Amino acid sequence: MKNPTPLIEDNFTAAVRLYSELLSATAGAGKIPRTFENGKLVFVDYKDWTSGFFPGALWLIYEHTREPRWKKAALDYTNRVAPAAKLTDTHDLGFMLYCSHGHALRFTRNRAHRDILLEGAKNLANxxxxxxxxxxxxxxxxxxxxxxxxxxxxxxxxxxxxxxxxxxxxxxxxxxxxxxxxxxxxxxxxxxxxxxxxxxxxxxxxxxxxxTFQGYANESSWARGQGWALYGYTMLYRETRNPLYLKQAHASARFIRTHPRLPSDKIPLWDFDAPAAPEPPRDASAAAVIASGLIELADYSEPDTAQRYRELAWRQLVSLSSPGYRAAPGENGGFILKHSTGNFNKNSEVDTPLNYADYYFLEALLRLKARAQNAKPSPAG
Structure with a gap:
């Protein structure tokens, strides 16, 4: 793998520029931006399953830049999600609270965030x-x-x-x-x-x-679902060290990496089994989740396998960083990534930005950065 620093720095420079635009455009809205569709920003409140990702992305920008303005913005949007802790009718409290208040607790150590998280965890367990x-x-x-x-x-x-x-x-x-x-x-x-x-x-x-409710057919392989599986069991192995979870993470990674319909730029179709014509939309959000998961899974893999995972994640991140997928200033509503697919079957958020695509893209870059900083020199460079 090449030196990742220029890629990381270039993407965070772009993220700062784009999210500065997005914050300006959302001033006074009082809600949380989810996507940019039909030429308009779409906002949600704390009840939406995606509500934690935009504040989470702001925390990740702060983690890289350490600029106080990003911490201030992250706290503002994180506090908008706080009422989600009381919700009892959703399973998405991890997405909503851990991606927002989890980072807030990490960076501020304010126990108010801990209290919010624990209330949400109780409701999730129930x-x-x-x-x-x-x-x-x-x-x-x-x-x-x-x-x-x-x-x-x-x-x-x-x-x-x-x-x-x-x-x-x-x-x-x-x-x-x-x-x-x-x-x-x-x-x-x-x-x-x-x-x-x-x-x-x-x-x-x-x-x-x-x-496969959100995919092409019941026996098809919805791309983002494969990403959730890969990422989920990698995380579960980290948390439990159960080898069964690692085995499944590898199986999910192998399915994705070797699939004959994975495009050459490694950004998956919205469903691996979607009909070839007309050309199916891509899902940049799936690629971001997969790349982030693969970077961690490589840590728990034999050297040859780890190298294959890192190479695929690198190729995905390079593609996502290209003009074909990363937005230029003044477009895409200020979101970073283009060409995600939310729910194709409902014609909802097809070929649009999504706040969770940006979140996992930034997370993958920070994971890459952390591993580059901790890496020992090797003959491969």
């Missing part, structure tokens, strides 16, 4: 069904699933595992591990790909339906 041994995902679509679990829900387990350590609450850890085990048992196919949704019987705990 969505656990002992029979199914999983945390319920959606409360909507009750006519379709009685206890749905989506692959995305893996990402909220890091929040719960943090809370378990923070207050020495073994129940939280047991819930997280139970959910991880059930997802491992029921969400995956033999080729390493995953379903999006598994519906469980809430009384018996048995899985009764497996679907």
């Amino acid at each position: 969505r656990f069904n002992p029979a199914a041994r999983t945390i319920r995902s959606w409360d909507h679509y009750a006519d379709r699933w009685r206890h749905p679990v989506i692959i995305d829900n893996l990402m909220n387990l890091e929040f719960l595992l943090w809370a378990a350590r923070e207050v020495n609450e073994p129940r939280y850890r047991e819930i997280a591990i139970g959910h991880a085990h059930q997802t491992l048992a029921n969400h995956f196919r033999q080729d390493g790909s995953c379903y999006h949704v598994v519906g469980y019987d809430p009384e018996s705990g048995a899985p009764v339906i497996k679907e």
Whole structure:
């Protein structure tokens, strides 16, 4: 891999410029920017599952620059998410709170953020069904699933595992591990790909339906879902050192890395099985999640495998940094990345920026930076 410093610095310079525009455009809105669609910024409040990503991205810019203005902005938008701690009707509290107040606690050590996080963790844990041994995902679509679990829900387990350590609450850890085990048992196919949704019987705990609700078809491989799986089980291995989780992270990575329909620029189609014509939209958000996950997974891999992961992540980040994917000043509403796909099936946020694409892109760059700073010189340079 080449020296990553110029790529990292160039991207954060661009992020500062673009997010300065975005902050100016959102002044007075009182809400949180989610995307830029049909020529207009789209805002959400604390109840939206994406509400934590914009403040999280501001914290990541602050982490790189250490400029007080970014800390001030990050605190402003983080405080807008605080009421989410009281929500009981969502599984996305990790995305909402850990990506915002989690960073705020890390950088300020203000215990008010800790209190908000712990209240949210309690409400997340209360969505656990002992029979199914999983945390319920959606409360909507009750006519379709009685206890749905989506692959995305893996990402909220890091929040719960943090809370378990923070207050020495073994129940939280047991819930997280139970959910991880059930997802491992029921969400995956033999080729390493995953379903999006598994519906469980809430009384018996048995899985009764497996679907790919947000993908092309039930047996297709929705790209961002594969990214959640790779990232999720890599994180779970870090937190538990359970080799089963590492094995699944490798299987997910292998599915993505070797897939014949992964484009040459390594930015996936919105679904690996989407029809070839007309040309399917890409999903830059999936690429950002995958790149960030691969950078960490390389830490737990044999040298040859680790090199393959780093090479793929590097190629994804280089592509995302190119004019084809990274916005220029004055376009894209001030968001960093173009060409993400939110929900293709509902024609929602197709070929648009997304705040979570920017978040995981910046996270991947900071992970790359941390590893470059800690690397020892090698013959490969």
